[in-house]
Amino acid sequence: MHFIDLNATTLHFKKTSSDTAAPALVLINSLGTDFRIWDEFLLHLGHQGEVLTYDKRGHGLSGVGDARFSIDLHMRDLAALMDSQGIKNAVICGVSVGGMIAMALQAARPDLVRGLILCDTAPRIGDPQGWQDRIDAIEANGMEGVADAVMSRWFSAGFQEEMPASVAGYRNLLCRTPVDGYLGTCAAIRDADLTCSAAQIDVPVLCIAGEDDQSTPPELVEEMANLIPNAKFERVRNCGHLPSIEQPEYLAHLVRQAISRWPGNVDQREQRQTEIYKQGMQTRRRVLGDTHVNAAEVQKNSFDAPFQELITEAAWGHVWSRHNWTLRERSIVTIALLAALGHLDEVAMHVRAARNTGATREDISEALLHTAIYAGVPAANSAIKVVKNVFAQLDASGE
Numbered sequence: 001m002h003f004i005d006l007n008a009t010t011l012h013f014k015k016t017s018s019d020t021a022a023p024a025l026v027l028i029n030s031l032g033t034d035f036r037i038w039d040e041f042l043l044h045l046g047h048q049g050e051v052l053t054y055d056k057r058g059h060g061l062s063g064v065g066d067a068r069f070s071i072d073l074h075m076r077d078l079a080a081l082m083d084s085q086g087i088k089n090a091v092i093c094g095v096s097v098g099g100m101i102a103m104a105l106q107a108a109r110p111d112l113v114r115g116l117i118l119c120d121t122a123p124r125i126g127d128p129q130g131w132q133d134r135i136d137a138i139e140a141n142g143m144e145g146v147a148d149a150v151m152s153r154w155f156s157a158g159f160q161e162e163m164p165a166s167v168a169g170y171r172n173l174l175c176r177t178p179v180d181g182y183l184g185t186c187a188a189i190r191d192a193d194l195t196c197s198a199a200q201i202d203v204p205v206l207c208i209a210g211e212d213d214q215s216t217p218p219e220l221v222e223e224m225a226n227l228i229p230n231a232k233f234e235r236v237r238n239c240g241h242l243p244s245i246e247q248p249e250y251l252a253h254l255v256r257q258a259i260s261r262w263p264g265n266v267d268q269r270e271q272r273q274t275e276i277y278k279q280g281m282q283t284r285r286r287v288l289g290d291t292h293v294n295a296a297e298v299q300k301n302s303f304d305a306p307f308q309e310l311i312t313e314a315a316w317g318h319v320w321s322r323h324n325w326t327l328r329e330r331s332i333v334t335i336a337l338l339a340a341l342g343h344l345d346e347v348a349m350h351v352r353a354a355r356n357t358g359a360t361r362e363d364i365s366e367a368l369l370h371t372a373i374y375a376g377v378p379a380a381n382s383a384i385k386v387v388k389n390v391f392a393q394l395d396a397s398g399e
Helices: 035-045 071-084 097-107 128-141 144-153 157-162 164-175 179-191 195-199 218-227 247-263 269-288 290-299 305-319 329-340 342-359 361-375 376-399
Strands: 002-006 009-016 023-027 049-055 088-093 113-119 205-212 232-236
Touching: 002 071, 009 035, 009 071, 009 329, 023 035, 023 071, 023 097, 023 376, 035 049, 035 247, 049 071, 071 097, 071 179, 088 097, 097 113, 097 179, 097 195, 113 247, 128 144, 128 179, 144 164, 157 164, 195 218, 205 218, 205 247, 218 232, 232 247, 269 290, 269 305, 269 342, 290 342, 329 342, 329 361, 329 376, 342 361, 361 376
Parallel strands: 023 049, 023 088, 088 113, 113 205, 205 232
Antiparallel strands: 002 009, 009 049
8 A cells, every 4th residue: 555645744655567558547546435436447447558447535544634625725735746756648537526626637737747538527516505414414323324425326227236245345435434524525526617627628538428327317417528629428228327337348459449449558669569469468468377488489590480470469468468358258168269269279278278268177178069069079078188188187187
């Protein structure tokens, strides 16, 4: 965990380093949450640049401080944090109040912002009386008094029905938010109107709304997108107020696609190929293991180096690194295809690699049954002999 004292409070943050030319990505959490809401989204995103997440003032493990809360205060906290970490010209992604902070940051410190991802937010959220009513209810009855109503606004009906344990966990997260921090941020939202600032945003913007969002309905988010010059709007199905929780994979797809299309981001073929090669080598090592890859790297020479580069980029960087299938699913399909084509050395290699992908022996057996039906019994029979031999070797070695 990382902590830093800024603007008379302590901020809790996490930063990943990068030596690539990809832009930094900064993520801002919503009211009543902390930076853990981005965890699964980041797993799907696979961003090559630096990533900065933090608990905004009064949330998670960050301090509350004594200053009067405002969107401007939250913005100055983030600007100071980015300055302290040497991050500028970054993609800023905020959800709900995090989106308001992102818009305020772009207006006050344009040097820090390359583009904006605004999730389930608006220049003005709700009405002042509604926020005051929530503040009064919490002051009277505590966070428990509003928790169930907040969950119904955060999550779609389908998610609440299918994922009750997750809803209970996020309810706990809400209720454990420091009351002063929650109320202060409610007051900040109550008092904020960023309509004029939004209309003057001059960086690329993607506006995203959950179809079932009860806090910032998609119509409100689309209205914001129409206000911001050249903004794009995307609606996410089966999703409420927090797409990084309900639809993390699809949100990652939208963000990755937007960043790749923005000016100045991975716009040179050489740089793009370098990034794909790095991703491919990372995935290749994850699947085949360092021992196998290191041996191949040691043995390569000027004759087969172009071939090694090709398979690292095309097979491992492009196909194996896609997020539509898990590594387990790709492993099963790969073994079946190699068996069907009679490439038995490759079958053996990928059966050994299945230990790293999560494909079980039962998975492999089912794959070869399909091979027998659709590619022929002789092909499957030859592969089964090889697979049994690999299993015997692994069992003998205790692996």
